[in-house]
Amino acid sequence: MSEYVIKNGHVxxxxxxxxxxxxxxxxxxxxxxxxxxxxxxxxxxxxxTVMAGAVEIHAHIAGPKVNLGRIYRPExxxxxxxxxxxMERMGxxxxxxSTFKTGYEYAKMGYTTCMEAAMPPMFSRxxxxxxxxxxxxxxxxxxxxxxxxFVMEYLKNYEVENTAAYIAWMLRATKGYAVKVVNPGGTxxxxxxxxxxxxxxxxxxxxxTPAEIVKGLIEANEYLGLPHSMHIHPNNLGNPGCxxxxxxxxxLAEGMKANNKFGRESVMHLTHTQFHSxxxxxxxDFESKAKEVTDYVNKNKNxxxxxxxxTLDETTTMTADGPFEHHLTGLNHLxxxxxxxxxxxxxxxxxxxxxxxxxxxxxxxxIGLEIPLMMKDPMRCYxxxxxxNAGPFTRYPRIFKWLMSTKAREEQINAFKHRDKVLAQxxxxxxxxxISLYELxxxxxxxPAKSLGxxxxxxxxxxxxDADVAIYNFNPExxxxxxxxxxxxxxxxxxxxxxxxxxxxxxxxxSTGHKRTLWVNAKVKDNPQVVRDINEKFLKYxxxxxxxxxxxxxxxxxxxxxxxxxxT
Amino acid sequence: MKNQPALYLExxxxxxxAFAGKTAAQIAELCVYEGNVTSTLGxxxxxxGSAGTTAADTKIVVKGDVKKVKYxxxxxxxxxxxxxxxxxxxxxxxxxxxxxxxxxxVDAFAATAMKxxxxxxxxxxxxxxxxxxxxxxxxxxxxKISVKGNAGSDIGMYMLGGEIIxxxxxxxxxxTHAEGGKVVIxxxxxxxxxxxxxxxxxxxxxxxxxxxxxxxxxxEVELEVEGTKGKFxxxxxxxxxxxxxxxxxxxxxxxxxxx
Numbered sequence: 001m002s003e004y005v006i007k008n009g010h011v012x013x014x015x016x017x018x019x020x021x022x023x024x025x026x027x028x029x030x031x032x033x034x035x036x037x038x039x040x041x042x043x044x045x046x047x048x049t050v051m052a053g054a055v056e057i058h059a060h061i062a063g064p065k066v067n068l069g070r071i072y073r074p075e076x077x078x079x080x081x082x083x084x085x086x087m088e089r090m091g092x093x094x095x096x097x098s099t100f101k102t103g104y105e106y107a108k109m110g111y112t113t114c115m116e117a118a119m120p121p122m123f124s125r126x127x128x129x130x131x132x133x134x135x136x137x138x139x140x141x142x143x144x145x146x147x148x149x150f151v152m153e154y155l156k157n158y159e160v161e162n163t164a165a166y167i168a169w170m171l172r173a174t175k176g177y178a179v180k181v182v183n184p185g186g187t188x189x190x191x192x193x194x195x196x197x198x199x200x201x202x203x204x205x206x207x208x209t210p211a212e213i214v215k216g217l218i219e220a221n222e223y224l225g226l227p228h229s230m231h232i233h234p235n236n237l238g239n240p241g242c243x244x245x246x247x248x249x250x251x252l253a254e255g256m257k258a259n260n261k262f263g264r265e266s267v268m269h270l271t272h273t274q275f276h277s278x279x280x281x282x283x284x285d286f287e288s289k290a291k292e293v294t295d296y297v298n299k300n301k302n303x304x305x306x307x308x309x310x311t312l313d314e315t316t317t318m319t320a321d322g323p324f325e326h327h328l329t330g331l332n333h334l335x336x337x338x339x340x341x342x343x344x345x346x347x348x349x350x351x352x353x354x355x356x357x358x359x360x361x362x363x364x365x366x367i368g369l370e371i372p373l374m375m376k377d378p379m380r381c382y383x384x385x386x387x388x389n390a391g392p393f394t395r396y397p398r399i400f401k402w403l404m405s406t407k408a409r410e411e412q413i414n415a416f417k418h419r420d421k422v423l424a425q426x427x428x429x430x431x432x433x434x435i436s437l438y439e440l441x442x443x444x445x446x447x448p449a450k451s452l453g454x455x456x457x458x459x460x461x462x463x464x465x466d467a468d469v470a471i472y473n474f475n476p477e478x479x480x481x482x483x484x485x486x487x488x489x490x491x492x493x494x495x496x497x498x499x500x501x502x503x504x505x506x507x508x509x510x511s512t513g514h515k516r517t518l519w520v521n522a523k524v525k526d527n528p529q530v531v532r533d534i535n536e537k538f539l540k541y542x543x544x545x546x547x548x549x550x551x552x553x554x555x556x557x558x559x560x561x562x563x564x565x566x567x568t
Numbered sequence: 569m570k571n572q573p574a575l576y577l578e579x580x581x582x583x584x585x586a587f588a589g590k591t592a593a594q595i596a597e598l599c600v601y602e603g604n605v606t607s608t609l610g611x612x613x614x615x616x617g618s619a620g621t622t623a624a625d626t627k628i629v630v631k632g633d634v635k636k637v638k639y640x641x642x643x644x645x646x647x648x649x650x651x652x653x654x655x656x657x658x659x660x661x662x663x664x665x666x667x668x669x670x671x672x673x674v675d676a677f678a679a680t681a682m683k684x685x686x687x688x689x690x691x692x693x694x695x696x697x698x699x700x701x702x703x704x705x706x707x708x709x710x711x712k713i714s715v716k717g718n719a720g721s722d723i724g725m726y727m728l729g730g731e732i733i734x735x736x737x738x739x740x741x742x743x744t745h746a747e748g749g750k751v752v753i754x755x756x757x758x759x760x761x762x763x764x765x766x767x768x769x770x771x772x773x774x775x776x777x778x779x780x781x782x783x784x785x786x787x788e789v790e791l792e793v794e795g796t797k798g799k800f801x802x803x804x805x806x807x808x809x810x811x812x813x814x815x816x817x818x819x820x821x822x823x824x825x826x827x
Binding site for chain 2: 072073074075076078333334335
């Protein structure tokens with residue numbers, strides 16, 4: 001059955017400006033089409049909400065640090081295992097689900113394209129093996145560049161063209177999607193037990209600053225014209241007062257213009273902004289600076305952000321910000337895993353419990369919601385939890401509930417042990433905006449797709465786009481009796497279509513489709529210097545040979561979807 | 569027991585909470601798992617009698633050779649259970665109340681993460697008695713475990729509260745990483761007693777082959793422990809671990825070794 005027509009549903013599509021009108025959506029051969037043929041199978045979406053499949057712009061769902069979390073946290077799997085059932089293989093894990101469970105859970109919530117937020121290039125093969133074993137959803141992965149020896153050496157000498165050639169090589173070798181930067185310079189400093197907490201702290205030995213790394217990578221990104229912008233996790237994550245480093249980082253994009261053929265207008269994507277919006281000087285006077293950060297982003301339209309919402313769960317933190325994880329284990333005394341990846345990056349993993357009884361956690365929760373409530377343009381602010389760092393991605397429907405209902409927010413605020421402190425240290429109590437369903441669709445579909453340079457392919461229901469469709473048991477014409485109904489409706493789709501294949505029906509998996517691995521193939525002028533530098537570093541420094549480095553072939557990338565970029 | 573499983577049986581349905589309010593026929597229909605095959609309790613056990621209306625009024629007697637039956641009494645909150653033979657792993661795991669009497673020995677992981685209730689073992693206990701679930705840092709927090717015989721290694725790992733009383737000897741690792749609770753060993757211990765302990769109390773009547781280097785002598789005390797009076801050498805530690813302060817005083821874990 002490759003033809004469907006979804007009738008009578010309330011359609012929300014920012015790409016076509018449809019705000020809840022009853023309209024038919026027709027699917028044929030994997031794409032949205034203008035009109036259904038006579039043989040199309042009818043899906044009756046009466047009283048339901050129809051939107052494009054959601055786009056996850058940043059989650060840690062595939063790769064060695066994710067799997068390290070799985071291995072070292074058997075207790076994350078306790079009582080969470082589901083046996084083989086119907087189309088589903090067995091699944092396990094709450095904050096770090098197994099790969100199969102990850103695909104099923106995203107699809108059941110209507111997510112169809114997901115980006116693995118940080119790929120250590122040397123371990124791209126592991127990342128791709130996990131992506132291969134994550135059913136249904138299209139995935140891409142972002143290799144990390146902000147602590148890479150080649151990048152730091154080239155940018156120290158302002159060699160943007162060489163940096164661009166290296167990036168192009170790296171994206172091809174690792175089948176990567178975008179330029180990711182995590183704690184620029186600081187994670188390299190961590191190899192010496194040090195860190196870079198401001199954008200001007202020089203990196204030991206390489207003697208380059210985070211500001212120089214970030215600016216250089218933005219320039220290289222635009223030189224290549226990649227689909228996505230430079231995607232950054234700034235320095236000084238998670239520390240009281242860190243908002244100043246965040247503003248310094250955002251300012252690095254001033255005056256920069258996007259150059260690409262994909263409709264992307266941003267030059268910087270600042271990720272999990274909640275963790276970077278802290279004021280105060282210690283955990284006692286810890287306060288929200290969401291207003292200061294969103295004021296800047298509201299004014300500077302070449303920036304996109306995602307939220308990094310805290311969901312008040314027991315979860316697992318994992319990041320390439322190695323020094324931060326060491327700091328976190330010092331705070332909560334829970335088990336710490338730490339890895340260095342030669343020449344490239346590092347990683348740390350520490351479990352964390354965001355308790356509603358701890359004022360700092362409650363303030364973090366508030367900041368995560370203040371950010372989208374204070375952002376004026378929902379096309380530039382996307383909903384994430386930096387899964388699993390601030391909470392499991394399975395909590396997205398709960399975040400939608402908090403955003404769409406002041407009543408739900410009040411209930412949570414009143415349940416806080418330190419309610420008064422939360423209200424004093426944040427503005428959450430005074431924000432009465434309720435995100436509309438159309439705005440939610442912008443924040444979870446059209447917005448992230450546009451930022452990723454996928455705006456012509458997904459995130460909308462315009463004919464010609466991929467037939468990724470999510471249909472929810474939610475009637476936008478009926479007033480919401482209980483905010484929990486919002487959470488319930490978005491937890492399990494009535495139907496999910498991926499590339500025109502019905503994958504979820506009544507919240508159950510009915511097919512696993514043919515997921516694709518999205519990657520970017522950027523062509524640059526021949527660059528013998530960079531080729532030589534790569535060969536030399538493999539000979540002199542890497543403990544593996546270049547022949548074993550690439551993610552090549554059917555085993556690692558069984559269904560590749562290459563996005564071509566010509567930067568010659 | 570009437571039919572032995574070829575593999576092992578996972579019988580977490582054998583608890584007063586699962587049996588309460590059911591007839592013998594209904595109890596026989598409860599699910600058990602042998603490998604990847606789901607079966608019923610009645611295939612392996614003859615079920616006679618009737619349960620109470622609540623867990624608290626329910627008493628279960630498990631007869632026969634259950635050395636391949638795991639999870640007996642798992643998660644029970646009230647009521648009584650008597651296990652006549654030797655049992656497999658996870659007896660009374662995650663129990664929050666009620667009383668289990670194991671007349672034989674039990675295998676590893678008994679009383680994992682116990683929150684309350686009482687577990688009496690007349691034979692020996694295996695490894696990880698009253699320990700946290702693998703990987704978890706939140707261990708036993710309440711209740712009382714008494715073992716007439718010996719216990720294995722890693723008892724009371726990550727203990728937070730409650731009591732473990734061993735009449736006989738123990739293997740290595742006692743109360744590793746504990747943050748509370750009381751462990752009494754009337755026999756001998758081997759080594760790694762109180763390793764990485766933050767808080768809690770260990771009493772050993774017999775010998776310790778090798779003391780942890782992180783325990784510092786702190787004098788001698790006269791104590792009465794589980795009905796026995798005597799002089800004990802007092803050690804505080806584990807010095808290599810973090811410790812909390814109460815009213816300006818650092819709180820250590822205590823190790824008392826009978827002189």
